[in-house]
Amino acid sequence: MFSNKTVNILIPIISVVLGLLSGAIIMVAFGYNPVAGYAALWNGAFGDAYFLGETLRQVTPYILSGLAVAFALRTGLLNIGVEGQVFVGWIASVWVGISFELPMIIHLPLAVLAAALAGAFWGFIPGILKAKLGVHEVIVTIMMNYIALYISNSLVRNVLTDGSDQTDKVAKSASLASDWLAGMTYFSRLHWGLLIALAMAFVMWFVLNKTTRGFELRAVGFNQNASNYAGMSVGKNVVLAMVISGAFAGLAGAMEGLGTFEYMSVKSGFTNIGFDGIAVALLGANTAFGVVLAAFLFGTLKIGALNMPTEAGVPTELVEIVIALIIFFVASSYMIRWIILRFKREGK
Template sequence: MTGFVKRLFSESTLIPVVSILIGLILGAVIMLAGHYNPFLAYGSLFAKAFGDMYNFGETIRQITPYIFTGLAVAFAFRTGLFNIGAEGQFIMGAVAAACVGVLLDAPWFLHVPLALAASALAGGLWGSIVGYLKAARGVHEVITTIMLNWIALHAANYIVRTALLEKGMARSKYIQESAWLSSPGLSELFDHARIHYGVLIALALSVLFYYVLWKTRQGYELRAVGFNPDASEYAGINVKSTFVKTMFISGLFAGVGGACEVMGVFHYQTINAAFPGYGLMGIAVALIGRNTAVGVVLGAVLIGVLTYGASGMKFGAGVPEELIHVVIALVIFFVAAGGMVELLIRRFRKKNGTVH
């Protein structure tokens, strides 16, 4: 019990918690400066997110894609790579699932796995392009992931327009019901919210994330390259191959996330003029979760509650959307600035005699 308490109050746990609290407190101060009631605002936020079964289901739906993209970014971070391309990998996974869902006719027990496998492969291959360019040509992954995001957006739109388009609509045809991840029974349980079984897949991939990185030899090699690629190469690890493997697995997580949005929420793929934003939020989720499996899930919960509950702040307390985004940005900022928060915690402990 004593060991559990020590871990609970360890710096690795306290830093993200304190960072989140500082962000929320500063957000409250800004609301007060704008003559808004922060207690009413935060109360309205949580009432919107958890006030009834419908909103609770919709909150879970909002959280689900953030888990996938958070895992994608965190996996790459753990191995020393910056995957800014989860957005593009998410899109490619979504359009792959739409292709299988629209064009293939199969029973559900084949259709669902095939669509998920296609999305995982599409996202993984899209990510592995980045790994290959870094390994073969030394091209920095930040540049290639950003550029591939735009290529994925327009490539997906082209595929929808030429092969999947519903006439007169800016979207694909509906995927067949045998490829759906949603069900009437689950929806009725949450008062017809758009919650779907993708959340279970996200949690399963979180377990896989932990297992691969911490319980396998391959995971050890991936983490070793992240710590020191030169020492890893000296120890006999193929660093270039590791780059490709890392980005493939990272893209796999994001690709399955895109599939779950198509198969569980919309049941079609939209022609998008802009990014859906899940990949960019995945960076924030990974930072908040400190690149751990459990942390990513908790970070996704936080971001999902804040983004879905934002409308509650707007209508319940009159807080404008711009101010809500400032609050979310403050939370992300202080989590990212963990070193500064760590210094504050140590000074507080020293002042109170808990650190010598």
């Protein structure tokens, strides 16, 4: 009745349902109407063309940061440093965007590429430390997040501007923003980056599933010793996985730097694009298609939540709790698996 594959698909669905249910219970506990609350969320995400545009705009970096986390996880690495890689990608894209005057056909790809390279470099450091010295990537990537945050702030203040808190806008020729898309969605900040994000999801699927290199990357993720015995270089694949993961994350930064905001500013803390990417990847079961779906869900929740205080009086932060609970349920899949198996046994 339940094959292993169905269980794997059921777990994320059950987790989302449980997460939303818990959110409803919290709303009831604090005297809100959960139906009105979730209706407000729905309207805030899909109510009209503007909200739809903003939702898709939020989905764009989530797809990329989700892909970044998922790609590394497929090789058995937890990249918590997506946040920092987003920062360096963001600042690199803006740097190229404001420094040159070039035709769009060169300028835009150059800015996007700069972001990917910056992110890749930020992923390379933990990758090489892991491969050569066996240093745990989780701690190194956490530290790299803070280094990225402070360096990027310092660059904005001292290099890209004269002590200002915000850079100039990137040149038109490096911008992903589109008057046509904005016009269609009542001037939301929807931009062409969505196409890049979807293309990257395809790239990840293709690389992992259709190339020899992808096979090696996945093999290392399954069993390092067996891969080593089969003649694959574990170290090389670890570094490569972190570099590609970092490149995806850097692109997520470019989405913000060239699309949504078109500038970089001094940040007091993290954007959470990278941390949310962990949730996206986990919920999407680390597959390209799953990540796109999960990014869509979290983008919807985040943007829809902004409408909850005005329409239903529910604080926006409720959604943060719901997302945290969804991660818990996915992480505790052992529990869900166990319950499903109980049902299976009783059903027989």
